[in-house]
Amino acid sequence: MTPSTLSAALKSFRAAIGAANVFAADDDRRAYSDHYSPDESKHMPTAAVAPASVEEVRAIVRIANEHKVPLWPISRGKNFGYGGAAPVVKESVVLDLGRMKKIELDPDSGTVLVEPGVGFFDLYDYLQNNRIPLWLSVPGNSWGSVAGNALDRGVGYTPYGDHSAQICGLEVVLPTGELVRTGMGAMSGSPTWLTYRNGFGPGWDQMFVQSNFGIVTKLGLWLMPEPEALLGYDFEFDKPEDLGWAVDTIAPLRREGVIRQAPSMGNWLRSAAVMTTRDQWTKSKGPLGEDVITAIRKRFNIGWWSVQVRTYGHLDIAEAALKVVAKAFAGKPVLAMKPTRWVRGDPAEGSPFSGVPISFPLANANWHGGRGGHVGYSPMLPAKGSLALDQFRRTHALYEKYGMDYHASFAFGERSITNVNQLLFDRDDPAMMGRVDAMFRELVQDARAKNYGEYRTHIEYMDLVASTYDFGNGALRRLNEKVKDALDPNGIVAPGKSGIWPAAMRKERK
Amino acid sequence: MNWLPLSLVLLIAAAAAQEPATQGTQVRNATGGAIQNRSSHSAAEALFVEKCGMCHREMGMGTVILARRMEPAKAMLEKRTDLVADFVIAAARSGVGNMPRISRGEVSDAQLKIISDYLAKATP
Numbered sequence: 001m002t003p004s005t006l007s008a009a010l011k012s013f014r015a016a017i018g019a020a021n022v023f024a025a026d027d028d029r030r031a032y033s034d035h036y037s038p039d040e041s042k043h044m045p046t047a048a049v050a051p052a053s054v055e056e057v058r059a060i061v062r063i064a065n066e067h068k069v070p071l072w073p074i075s076r077g078k079n080f081g082y083g084g085a086a087p088v089v090k091e092s093v094v095l096d097l098g099r100m101k102k103i104e105l106d107p108d109s110g111t112v113l114v115e116p117g118v119g120f121f122d123l124y125d126y127l128q129n130n131r132i133p134l135w136l137s138v139p140g141n142s143w144g145s146v147a148g149n150a151l152d153r154g155v156g157y158t159p160y161g162d163h164s165a166q167i168c169g170l171e172v173v174l175p176t177g178e179l180v181r182t183g184m185g186a187m188s189g190s191p192t193w194l195t196y197r198n199g200f201g202p203g204w205d206q207m208f209v210q211s212n213f214g215i216v217t218k219l220g221l222w223l224m225p226e227p228e229a230l231l232g233y234d235f236e237f238d239k240p241e242d243l244g245w246a247v248d249t250i251a252p253l254r255r256e257g258v259i260r261q262a263p264s265m266g267n268w269l270r271s272a273a274v275m276t277t278r279d280q281w282t283k284s285k286g287p288l289g290e291d292v293i294t295a296i297r298k299r300f301n302i303g304w305w306s307v308q309v310r311t312y313g314h315l316d317i318a319e320a321a322l323k324v325v326a327k328a329f330a331g332k333p334v335l336a337m338k339p340t341r342w343v344r345g346d347p348a349e350g351s352p353f354s355g356v357p358i359s360f361p362l363a364n365a366n367w368h369g370g371r372g373g374h375v376g377y378s379p380m381l382p383a384k385g386s387l388a389l390d391q392f393r394r395t396h397a398l399y400e401k402y403g404m405d406y407h408a409s410f411a412f413g414e415r416s417i418t419n420v421n422q423l424l425f426d427r428d429d430p431a432m433m434g435r436v437d438a439m440f441r442e443l444v445q446d447a448r449a450k451n452y453g454e455y456r457t458h459i460e461y462m463d464l465v466a467s468t469y470d471f472g473n474g475a476l477r478r479l480n481e482k483v484k485d486a487l488d489p490n491g492i493v494a495p496g497k498s499g500i501w502p503a504a505m506r507k508e509r510k
Numbered sequence: 511m512n513w514l515p516l517s518l519v520l521l522i523a524a525a526a527a528q529e530p531a532t533q534g535t536q537v538r539n540a541t542g543g544a545i546q547n548r549s550s551h552s553a554a555e556a557l558f559v560e561k562c563g564m565c566h567r568e569m570g571m572g573t574v575i576l577a578r579r580m581e582p583a584k585a586m587l588e589k590r591t592d593l594v595a596d597f598v599i600a601a602a603r604s605g606v607g608n609m610p611r612i613s614r615g616e617v618s619d620a621q622l623k624i625i626s627d628y629l630a631k632a633t634p
Contacts, residue, residue: 020618021615023613023614023615027603027604027611028613029612030611031603031611031612031613032613032615035605035610035611048613050614050615075532075618077613077615077616080610084610085613096613096615096616098616099613099615119564121548121560121563121564122560124548125548125560128548141571142564143565186525274574277578340537341534341535341536341537342536343534343536346536347536348545350543350544350545351543351544352544356544356545357564358569359564359565359569359570359571359572360544360546360569360570360571360573360574361571362571362608363571363574363575363608365608366578366608367573370607371607371608372608414588426602491590
């Protein structure tokens with residue numbers, strides 16, 4: 001993009017949405033860059049535009065087509081660890097949808113239609129202020145957008161924790177500017193847009209998830225009716241090897257639907273990294289020894305692994321399910337098994353298990369002191385104990401090889417396990433940042449050798465991760481790019497997102 | 511995905527008194543106590559809650575980290591008496607430590623002025 005193209009585009013953007021909503025100063029560029037990156041210039045946008053309505057979004061898209069300016073849509077831009085607000089392609093114009101904050105909630109059907117700017121705290125406040133007995137499912141860092149998180153396949157802690165699976169109905173501005181509504185929304189005035197997913201003919205909701213095929217301006221989402229009871233156990237396990245049998249105990253309960261939320265089994269560092277900094281435990285820059293691990297476990301009274309299992313619903317049902325959980329663990333060598341219990345009428349349960357949004361867990365970015373950050377590598381595994389244990393051993397060895405502190409969890413989907421490997425770093429430590437990049441690449445290779453793929457990734461690694469999906473010599477990538485070219489002939493919407501490049505920019509693929 | 515240590519909130523929340531319940535006794539989730547006070551008494555305070563509260567009220571990431579660097583009782587910005595408006599604006603726009611820069615799309619200059627005046631209790 002030449003400077004004159006950019007300046008012409010900016011002029012048109014200003015005319016369309018007001019100069020006060022077009023941001024192109026140096027401070028603005030930095031504000032929309034990846035603030036966890038050791039080199040923010042790598043993915044720095046050239047400007048940002050912040051429309052207030054779908055009509056303004058369409059006007060911006062028309063201008064972007066006219067000048068062939070790439071847009072990078074964000075909802076609230078809080079996808080920290082995945083690039084934040086920053087685009088894959090440097091010098092894109094960030095399309096900041098954060099000012100679009102309409103909430104249309106139907107308490108009777110337990111559905112909500114949100115615009116991209118609605119954050120989890122906004123929606124939580126709306127439910128509380130209007131005393132609506134519906135619970136959110138929030139991610140561990142809840143400052144982001146409800147719609148944006150669902151569209152990036154974010155996860156939460158309740159039975160509605162697979163957020164993209166709760167999507168029902170979208171409104172989308174296509175890359176050429178047309179406005180479409182999916183599912184039943186394709187019928188004007190339909191009362192079932194947010195209650196019946198499929199509509200008539202092909203269903204397109206998931207086509208706009210983790211893709212660059214359109215700009216979602218409204219998203220329908222199902223919310224969980226407040227249950228009568230939320231019961232559970234907090235389990236602790238003493239040894240790393242306990243992972244294997246614990247997975248084989250929990251996975252069948254998850255598959256059968258006895259456990260309907262996604263328990264996450266994580267190691268001792270999860271707690272320490274949020275609550276403390278590394279220098280409180282050791283002055284050594286080297287690996288954390290057994291003495292430190294023992295001290296951390298003692299201080300927080302936790303196992304090598306911990307997992308919290310919850311049952312939801314009418315009290316009779318939640319109690320019956322919890323009994324089945326207890327029976328499955330009976331006679332097995334758990335270190336501790338502590339019950340939790342909330343029944344309607346009790347004081348608020350008060351945690352993300354009941355949809356309370358939180359931000360404190362990202363205090364773990366401060367683990368090394370200084371300006372910290374994190375990046376995650378999260379492949380999907382079959383829900384099998386022996387494979388989880390093998391994955392743990394290989395990845396743990398990689399943490400040791402690269403001198404990084406082991407920080408991982410195994411989260412139970414209905415039929416799969418997500419192995420979240422968290423790399424906590426200090427971005428002002430260049431040597432460490434070099435190790436992070438090298439280790440990330442080796443984690444990808446290691447998983448690929450076992451035929452495991454990642455479910456979501458940072459903007460820097462989208463091509464790398466996409467390249468591991470190689471069946472038919474990249475047949476899925478070719479399909480994605482055929483669709484991309486058909487919908488977005490000028491290649492203006494989020495080029496490079498999820499490794500999908502428009503025709504004119506394929507040479508940019510890394 | 512951030513699957514986080516929910517069982518640890520107790521250590522900083524310390525809110526876990528057991529209370530009588532209607533059906534059996536409540537056993538407080540160790541994570542209970544993560545709820546923020548989201549109330550406000552003025553338009554300026556409401557704007558602070560909407561834009562900043564998630565990190566800078568109870569249990570916010572900012573509050574948790576600031577508690578490591580100063581007297582914990584003053585970790586919440588609203589309890590500070592030493593803030594001046596220009597510092598608040600500079601911190602929001604430039605970021606501080608682990609705090610990201612706040613864009614003008616997220617908080618406009620006019621909104622940031624209202625928030626910084628609300629927080630500024632020191633004489634400049």
